[in-house]
Amino acid sequence: MTLPFYLRGLLLLTLIGCGWLLWQDTSDDLDSAPTAVVARPTEPAAPPSPVAATASVVDLFPAQTWTPAPPPTPVDTSPPKPPPLPFTVSAQWRFENQSKIVVLHGNGNQYTLCNRCSIPGRIVPGKMLDAHYRLDKLTDTTVVLTYMPLKHASTLRLDTH
Incomplete structure (x- = not known):
């Protein structure tokens, strides 16, 4: 079987191209071949943590139950x-x-409360009794004190003798 001249030429060019590609591929591998280097680690490698090992595991079939979930605990909003x-x-x-x-x-x-008096150390309405309570009102029957952190007024009843 004889091949025509143009097919022989194409076959020869194909063989030359394949040889050239093979030569290019092997020459890159020889140039970039890793060389053996001895290096000492500066710190010992830490063992893998069990959390990281379990974090990558996905449970495809988790346990399921027909019982309803417990109701959420009520939050005190008072x-x-x-x-x-x-x-x-x-x-x-x-x-x-x-x-x-x-x-x-x-x-x-001891705190002395009055509306208008000349007693030394007296506390008049609008003044603080201590760090948390303020005297708001003093009448014949009640003493009104405000707890300042919460701005809550409380009334203390007096005897009416």
């Missing part, structure tokens, strides 16, 4: 309540038809 009043009435009097003077005892201190 406003915060102030502490109970730490004050008690230890004395009260009226001098020469003036407004009532009240002495409160609480938090280890």
Whole structure:
């Protein structure tokens, strides 16, 4: 079987092209071949953590149940309540038809409350009793105190003798 001249030429060019591609492929591998280098690690490698090993595992068939989920726990959304009043009435009097003077005892201190008096250390409405309570109003029957962190007013009843 004889091949025509143009087919022989194409066959020869195909063989030359395949040889050239094979030569190019092997010459790159020889140039970039890794060389052996001895290197000492600066730190010992940490063992793989069990969390990382379990994080990559996906449970394709998780356990399922027909029982309904428990109801969510209710969240207390009520406003915060102030502490109970730490004050008690230890004395009260009226001098020469003036407004009532009240002495409160609480938090280890005594506080003298009056509307208009000249007693040293007195507390008049609008002044603070201690760091948390302010005297708002003093009448013949009540003492109104405001717990300042919550702005909550509390009333302390007085005896009416």
